[in-house]
Amino acid sequence: MTKIDVFAHVLPTDFYNRMQKFDDNLLAKNSYLQNDVLTDIAKRKSGLDSDVKQVISNVNSNPEDYTDAKTSAELCRLANDELISMVQDNDMFIAAVGMLPMNSISDALDIIDEQIAKNKEMIGVQLFTRALNKPIISEEYQPVFSKLNELNIPIWLHPVFDETRTDNNIVFSWEYELTQTMYDIVKKGFFEKYPDLKIIVHHAGAMVSFFSQRIKHIMSPTEYNDFKKFYVDTALLGNTKALELTVDFFGIEHVLFGTDAPFGIIPYGATNEIISAIDYMTIPNYQKDMIYHKNFENIQ
Amino acid sequence: MTKIDVFAHVLPTDFYNRMQKFDDNLLAKNSYLQNDVLTDIAKRKSGLDSDVKQVISNVNSNPEDYTDAKTSAELCRLANDELISMVQDNDMFIAAVGMLPMNSISDALDIIDEQIAKNKEMIGVQLFTRALNKPIISEEYQPVFSKLNELNIPIWLHPVFDETRTDNNIVFSWEYELTQTMYDIVKKGFFEKYPDLKIIVHHAGAMVSFFSQRIKHIMSPTEYNDFKKFYVDTALLGNTKALELTVDFFGIEHVLFGTDAPFGIIPYGATNEIISAIDYMTIPNYQKDMIYHKNFENIQ
Numbered sequence: 001m002t003k004i005d006v007f008a009h010v011l012p013t014d015f016y017n018r019m020q021k022f023d024d025n026l027l028a029k030n031s032y033l034q035n036d037v038l039t040d041i042a043k044r045k046s047g048l049d050s051d052v053k054q055v056i057s058n059v060n061s062n063p064e065d066y067t068d069a070k071t072s073a074e075l076c077r078l079a080n081d082e083l084i085s086m087v088q089d090n091d092m093f094i095a096a097v098g099m100l101p102m103n104s105i106s107d108a109l110d111i112i113d114e115q116i117a118k119n120k121e122m123i124g125v126q127l128f129t130r131a132l133n134k135p136i137i138s139e140e141y142q143p144v145f146s147k148l149n150e151l152n153i154p155i156w157l158h159p160v161f162d163e164t165r166t167d168n169n170i171v172f173s174w175e176y177e178l179t180q181t182m183y184d185i186v187k188k189g190f191f192e193k194y195p196d197l198k199i200i201v202h203h204a205g206a207m208v209s210f211f212s213q214r215i216k217h218i219m220s221p222t223e224y225n226d227f228k229k230f231y232v233d234t235a236l237l238g239n240t241k242a243l244e245l246t247v248d249f250f251g252i253e254h255v256l257f258g259t260d261a262p263f264g265i266i267p268y269g270a271t272n273e274i275i276s277a278i279d280y281m282t283i284p285n286y287q288k289d290m291i292y293h294k295n296f297e298n299i300q
Numbered sequence: 301m302t303k304i305d306v307f308a309h310v311l312p313t314d315f316y317n318r319m320q321k322f323d324d325n326l327l328a329k330n331s332y333l334q335n336d337v338l339t340d341i342a343k344r345k346s347g348l349d350s351d352v353k354q355v356i357s358n359v360n361s362n363p364e365d366y367t368d369a370k371t372s373a374e375l376c377r378l379a380n381d382e383l384i385s386m387v388q389d390n391d392m393f394i395a396a397v398g399m400l401p402m403n404s405i406s407d408a409l410d411i412i413d414e415q416i417a418k419n420k421e422m423i424g425v426q427l428f429t430r431a432l433n434k435p436i437i438s439e440e441y442q443p444v445f446s447k448l449n450e451l452n453i454p455i456w457l458h459p460v461f462d463e464t465r466t467d468n469n470i471v472f473s474w475e476y477e478l479t480q481t482m483y484d485i486v487k488k489g490f491f492e493k494y495p496d497l498k499i500i501v502h503h504a505g506a507m508v509s510f511f512s513q514r515i516k517h518i519m520s521p522t523e524y525n526d527f528k529k530f531y532v533d534t535a536l537l538g539n540t541k542a543l544e545l546t547v548d549f550f551g552i553e554h555v556l557f558g559t560d561a562p563f564g565i566i567p568y569g570a571t572n573e574i575i576s577a578i579d580y581m582t583i584p585n586y587q588k589d590m591i592y593h594k595n596f597e598n599i600q
Contacts, residue, residue: 171514172507176476207472210510213537214471237513241548245541265517
């Protein structure tokens with residue numbers, strides 16, 4: 001069965017070489033970049049079953065954290081072109097998710113029009129829970145949401161740490177940041193303001209399905225209902241019961257196979273563990289088909 | 301079937317009257333205290349099925365946040381005596397969990413010896429994730445853990461907000477604080493230092509079971525195993541699938557019926573919703589018995 005991994009990361013080589021010029025220690029400071037499966041596509045392919053196809057997005061490494069608006073925009077365009085080429089050149093990649101320079105919203109809007117909307121290889125944009133350590137729901141970033149809503153282009157939502165905090169850890173804080181952004185999106189009424197917004201949330205929607213009845217009894221019925229509008233992936237490194245809970249809350253149409261490859265389990269990622277966890281789910285096979293590829297085909 | 305709710309809150313009246321003297325606006329500032337089911341036992345009883353018995357603990361309202369060490373100790377002793385009387389006077393209460401003054405550790409240790417260990421009505425102590433806004437795992441609080449380990453007295457672990465934060469909300473931050481304390485307890489090696497420690501964590505162990513495979517693949521095997529040593533309650537306001545996931549991770553022996561009554565659903569709490577969620581779980585009846593009372597009987 002074809003399996004489309006909607007949340008797989010790469011590091012486009014030309015883009016990376018440019019980024020390194022801003023900081024010699026880029027690699028040393030960000031240990032997660034020290035994985036050659038991010039850049040070595042032949043090695044990546046050798047570790048992956050042939051029925052798995054990936055939708056690629058850039059690994060967490062954003063020009064706006066290193067350079068000015070003009071250069072950031074230039075680098076995002078470069079990265080997006082490279083991602084498009086990677087899809088064209090490798091049959092294991094079936095689509096790409098673009099980057100936006102969040103320190104230059106006018107460029108971000110142009111990139112959506114020029115690179116995202118016009119290339120069939122580009123099917124969405126990746127946004128992080130914060131840009132320049134400001135919440136992604138901040139007023140200044142909202143033109144991006146508005147434009148994506150207007151053009152019906154989905155968002156891939158990825159966590160980053162709040163750098164002002166001292167208790168950050170990749171096990172739980174990471175997931176809390178993702179959850180709080182979902183909370184803010186709902187609280188700010190984004191789904192009412194931008195009714196065609198499609199947001200694919202990493203890590204199975206983080207804390208939402210486990211605490212769904214807190215949402216129900218503490219927040220409003222509209223807010224509870226808005227949480228169900230998110231789409232989520234399956235990137236929990238396994239955990240069949242958690243995936244069943246995820247489907248229980250978000251609904252089978254809103255759960256898409258996604259692994260966070262090559263992260264989680266060194267060096268290729270947790271693709272096999274996640275497939276195994278989905279295969280063990282007590283749902284009918286046609287619903288597994290929906291998770292593995294049909295929901296993705298419907299979201300585009 | 302007898303059902304023992306291990307996590308139910310009350311507000312002992314004499315204690316409350318004393319606390320009000322420190323702050324006229326205690327009630328106004330803490331809206332969760334504005335629920336007469338906390339103090340009115342007859343009303344409480346009228347809202348509860350007769351097969352449900354409660355283990356009572358004081359609602360989140362701690363003298364150390366309002367007064368000095370000596371007065372805090374005096375107030376905790378008063379509250380504990382009152383909790384004991386409430387158990388003696390009401391057959392719906394089968395045991396109580398004591399309070400400790402965390403601004404006077406020597407008094408806390410005395411109270412454990414004199415009130416907790418010596419009264420059959422007192423079966424444990426409630427600790428909050430922070431005391432005086434310092435993490436409960438701080439060095440200065442460790443004599444309490446050491447003593448409880450030595451006497452084999454269980455801890456009821458309850459969340460509080462980190463007051464230095466600006467993004468607190470009762471839906472998710474509350475659960476994050478609880479999770480981070482579990483993380484700190486494991487990271488600090490409490491289960492190795494205090495091998496007989498029994499900790500009953502509110503809200504089904506918060507984020508742990510949903511993200512168990514992150515723990516497994518990011519932390520050490522010892523740390524992963526230590527997370528399984530926590531006991532947890534069922535206070536999720538329902539959510540059968542989440543409870544199944546909880547049992548899947550913590551093991552059936554470590555899940556105890558607990559509701560957070562009278563909180564969650566106004567005015568009596570979510571007792572019926574949680575019973576209904578447990579009844580729908582796809583586990584055999586003898587395992588439901590374990591959740592409802594046998595695990596509690598074994599933990600004492």
